[in-house]
Amino acid sequence: xxxFHILQPPGFDLVPTWQWLMATWFGTGLxxxxxxxxxxxxxxxxxxxxxxxxRLAVPMLAIVxxxxxxxxxxxIDLATGVKDDRRIVxxxxxxxxxxxxxxxxxxxxxxxPFAALFLFLDRVKPWPMAYVxxxxxxxxxxxxxxxPALLVGLLFAVVQHVWNRQSR
Numbered sequence: 622x623x624x625f626h627i628l629q630p631p632g633f634d635l636v637p638t639w640q641w642l643m644a645t646w647f648g649t650g651l652x653x654x655x656x657x658x659x660x661x662x663x664x665x666x667x668x669x670x671x672x673x674x675x676r677l678a679v680p681m682l683a684i685v686x687x688x689x690x691x692x693x694x695x696x697i698d699l700a701t702g703v704k705d706d707r708r709i710v711x712x713x714x715x716x717x718x719x720x721x722x723x724x725x726x727x728x729x730x731x732x733x734p735f736a737a738l739f740l741f742l743d744r745v746k747p748w749p750m751a752y753v754x755x756x757x758x759x760x761x762x763x764x765x766x767x768x769p770a771l772l773v774g775l776l777f778a779v780v781q782h783v784w785n786r787q788s789r
Contacts, residue, residue: 656708694709
């Protein structure tokens with residue numbers, strides 16, 4: 622059984638509390654060992670409800686979260702000296718939302734496998750994700766998750782398109 626506990630971030634007192642709340646996505650990044658998975662799977666109900674919203678609502682939200690993520694990740698990186706602290710999960714949140722926006726009309730049948738594959742690639746970091754991770758400050762933190770999310774999102778969008786054409 623995994624060791625389940627909550628970690629207080631190092632340097633918690635070095636940056637404003639709201640930055641830690643955003644960076645850890647309201648504390649989900651502090652829950653070991655779930656962190657990124659918990660943050661991503663907590664978004665699934667939101668994405669299912671968002672199907673009724675205008676098509677650009679989710680990508681626009683993801684872009685705002687991405688920009689905020691660059692800012693708070695840079696601030697925390699500078700304050701703590703820890704590059705891409707694993708407790709920072711706003712990068713997975715923004716990337717997942719943006720990638721999932723490519724397939725959100727498919728509903729939960731595609732979102733759950735999308736989340737699983739995205740989290741797997743985020744964890745193993747194959748090329749080009751490992752290369753992008755070297756970008757300095759919050760940009761590297763955010764971009765190394767955006768690449769797998771967009772690749773998986775595009776792959777699933779193509780599969781969905783082919784599936785829909787064949788079932789006509």
